[in-house]
Amino acid sequence: MVELALESVGYRYRGGHQAVTDVGLRLGPGIVGLLGPNGAGKSTLMRVLSTLARATAGRVLWRGEDIARRPDALRAELGYLPQDFGVYEALSAREFLAFLAAVKSLPARAVAGRVEECLEMVGLHDVADRRLGDYSGGMRQRVGIAQALLNDPSLLIVDEPTVGLDPEERLRFRHLLAELAGQRLVILSTHIVSDIEASAGELAIMAGGQLRFHGTPEVLIATAQGHVWDWTVPAERLADVRAQFRVSRAQRRAHGVEVRVVGERAPSADATAVAPDLEDAYLWLLHRTGADA
Numbered sequence: 001m002v003e004l005a006l007e008s009v010g011y012r013y014r015g016g017h018q019a020v021t022d023v024g025l026r027l028g029p030g031i032v033g034l035l036g037p038n039g040a041g042k043s044t045l046m047r048v049l050s051t052l053a054r055a056t057a058g059r060v061l062w063r064g065e066d067i068a069r070r071p072d073a074l075r076a077e078l079g080y081l082p083q084d085f086g087v088y089e090a091l092s093a094r095e096f097l098a099f100l101a102a103v104k105s106l107p108a109r110a111v112a113g114r115v116e117e118c119l120e121m122v123g124l125h126d127v128a129d130r131r132l133g134d135y136s137g138g139m140r141q142r143v144g145i146a147q148a149l150l151n152d153p154s155l156l157i158v159d160e161p162t163v164g165l166d167p168e169e170r171l172r173f174r175h176l177l178a179e180l181a182g183q184r185l186v187i188l189s190t191h192i193v194s195d196i197e198a199s200a201g202e203l204a205i206m207a208g209g210q211l212r213f214h215g216t217p218e219v220l221i222a223t224a225q226g227h228v229w230d231w232t233v234p235a236e237r238l239a240d241v242r243a244q245f246r247v248s249r250a251q252r253r254a255h256g257v258e259v260r261v262v263g264e265r266a267p268s269a270d271a272t273a274v275a276p277d278l279e280d281a282y283l284w285l286l287h288r289t290g291a292d293a
């Protein structure tokens with residue numbers, strides 16, 4: 001049974017900075033969106049879950065076993081795409097994957113077949129002999145996913161994979177991850193709500209090193225019910241409104257700027273209450289837990 005359990009996990013850097021505090025989570029198959037603003041502690045937590053850093057408090061259990069005691073059991077089933085994934089520019093995707101498959105000790109007779117399967121899965125089969133140096137950002141990220149899939153991992157950890165991608169590549173990458181989930185546990189960290197909006201069945205939201213929410217997007221959205229308003233303001237007031245209220249987005253219209261505001265109460269008598277979406281609910285959560293201060 002694919003299960004990753006975090007019990008009061010904490011991580012303190014050597015200099016003394018407490019990056020993760022008391023995180024408890026139990027995760028099974030499916031896509032989990034790990035969402036949080038920059039500096040929330042996501043990357044640190046991902047490194048702990050990938051056995052690259054050891055929790056300084058609490059423990060992490062993979063299939064019931066402490067990963068600090070038996071890191072290899074998790075590593076054998078882990079696919080990891082770090083935030084700072086780099087490729088060897090002179091190699092082709094096919095060569096690069098074959099190289100990594102050997103480094104990862106895949107059985108020699110299985111390497112060629114598996115490399116082809118992974119290229120196929122990420123849609124790079126037709127360009128697999130091109131130099132990686134000539135790949136776009138999105139294509140490189142797909143190579144990153146392909147290498148993470150080489151060992152057919154049960155646990156796939158992907159850290160901020162859409163940073164630096166253009167909107168089209170971003171979309172394509174999201175679709176790819178959704179297709180790959182199946183029986184795997186995919187943990188996808190991002191600070192962009194739309195990255196996980198369509199795919200994540202579960203959300204874990206961190207801010208200031210702490211877990212602020214864990215549950216389905218629907219539950220998160222329900223918590224913001226009654227706290228979101230549409231309000232049209234003159235364009236010249238926009239800066240003021242932003243300074244005074246939490247604005248989840250603003251759209252210029254012929255008669256002014258339509259802003260969506262989240263908050264305790266209506267920003268003005270002429271604002272209209274509207275149904276929250278995930279972006280609003282995320283902003284509301286950060287606000288009400290004081291994480292956006």
Ligand SMILES: Nc1ncnc2c1ncn2[C@@H]1O[C@H](COP(=O)(O)OP(=O)(O)OP(=O)(O)O)[C@@H](O)[C@H]1O
Pocket residue numbers: 013014015017018019036037038039040041042043044045160191
């Ligand atoms: N090597 C380090 N030594 C000390 N503090 C660190 C180190 N790396 C990160 N931190 C701090 O730990 C906190 C959490 O950082 P982390 O990178 O885990 O956050 P994040 O949510 O992944 O943000 P980002 O998306 O910006 O990477 C931040 O305050 C960061 O400055």
